[in-house]
Amino acid sequence: MNKNRKLIIKKLLQIWGEEALILKFVDTWRYVEHNEDTSAVVFINPDIKEPEKIAFFGFTRFPNKTEPALWLFKKISEEAKKLGAKRLVGPLNYSTWFNYRWMTEGWNKVKTWPEPENEKYMPEFIKQIGFTEYLEYFSSIIPTKEDDKYRNSKKKYNKALSEGFSFMKYTNKRIKPILNKIYNISTEAFADKPLYSPISKTMFKKIYLSAFKKINPVVDLCLYKRKAIGFSFFYENPYDKKILLWKTVALKKEYQGCGLGSAFRYLTHQYAIENNKSHVMQLLMHVKSKSKQLITDGEIIKRYALFSKNI
Numbered sequence: 001m002n003k004n005r006k007l008i009i010k011k012l013l014q015i016w017g018e019e020a021l022i023l024k025f026v027d028t029w030r031y032v033e034h035n036e037d038t039s040a041v042v043f044i045n046p047d048i049k050e051p052e053k054i055a056f057f058g059f060t061r062f063p064n065k066t067e068p069a070l071w072l073f074k075k076i077s078e079e080a081k082k083l084g085a086k087r088l089v090g091p092l093n094y095s096t097w098f099n100y101r102w103m104t105e106g107w108n109k110v111k112t113w114p115e116p117e118n119e120k121y122m123p124e125f126i127k128q129i130g131f132t133e134y135l136e137y138f139s140s141i142i143p144t145k146e147d148d149k150y151r152n153s154k155k156k157y158n159k160a161l162s163e164g165f166s167f168m169k170y171t172n173k174r175i176k177p178i179l180n181k182i183y184n185i186s187t188e189a190f191a192d193k194p195l196y197s198p199i200s201k202t203m204f205k206k207i208y209l210s211a212f213k214k215i216n217p218v219v220d221l222c223l224y225k226r227k228a229i230g231f232s233f234f235y236e237n238p239y240d241k242k243i244l245l246w247k248t249v250a251l252k253k254e255y256q257g258c259g260l261g262s263a264f265r266y267l268t269h270q271y272a273i274e275n276n277k278s279h280v281m282q283l284l285m286h287v288k289s290k291s292k293q294l295i296t297d298g299e300i301i302k303r304y305a306l307f308s309k310n311i
Helices: 003-025 066-082 121-128 148-162 172-189 201-211 260-274 290-295
Strands: 029-035 038-043 054-061 087-090 102-105 132-143 165-171 217-224 227-236 243-251 279-286 299-310
Touching (some): 003 029, 003 201, 029 066, 054 066, 066 087, 102 121, 121 299, 132 290, 148 165, 165 172, 165 260, 172 201, 172 227, 172 243, 227 260, 243 260, 260 279, 279 290
Parallel strands (some): 243 279
Antiparallel strands (some): 038 054, 087 299, 132 279, 132 299, 165 217
16 A cells, blocks of 8 residues: 555544544545545445446535535546446445445434434535435334334244244343354345445454444344344434434344344333333334334434435
8 A cells, every 4th residue: 555545544544433444455446635624535346236337435524615515526526437437326435334324304303323424515415416315214213112013023022932033132241252143144134235245254343342332232132043043233322311222133034024023123122111211213224124114103203315426
């Protein structure tokens, strides 16, 4: 790696944290900068398989000023064309394992972690210059109560137990020894998700362990014949401790569609009831995700998107 790239990565680490380290291990990226508060990285991720060649922009900052913003996206498009791309998509910090998406609705709603920290003018600006919403996501919130949905999910949980599935709960530091299992389940369960790219076990663990500095997580691990086949990951909202944030539910492919997602819903809501939480909020779901079926009774309070433009 040349000296200039090392200096750029050092600068990005100061702004974006450890996820900028991914740029040390990949080659197909370009850095564009107008000034200290207007910059982005343009790249091709060869592990993201799409029918057309796509360039992405990420690690993106620009002020609410027309001139530097226009300059930035003109340069982003120019660099994307040099990389041979026909379409530009973002924001994406190289991989969906890292920060991506911008919030499009819900700035006045409860703050959560994680969520995009963009300003409202950012998605509004790029729509003005021809970008459209490419992939859409949402967060939904449900009151914690023993209603029909709760009782139905409890039945699915009991059915799973009767069929030989078992569930083990892990908290805080006890999660670290099972990160290999979480990695194996996650990489299989998410492999067909939009814009998926593989991640090393080392980087995966680094992401999780970094998150543990901000939250006190709980994992429900599902086992069948003594093998880990699924997990659910949730934690208290650091910004509003009455809300439980349900971040992830993942199952190995052969166990999807068996009602285990509903069993996880029961365990999550039961934990919320026992710990006096007022609401459960499921975060950052793709609009076509199967997991959204678990919270059809929820109220959508935030929306997010990745944006796209032909170049």
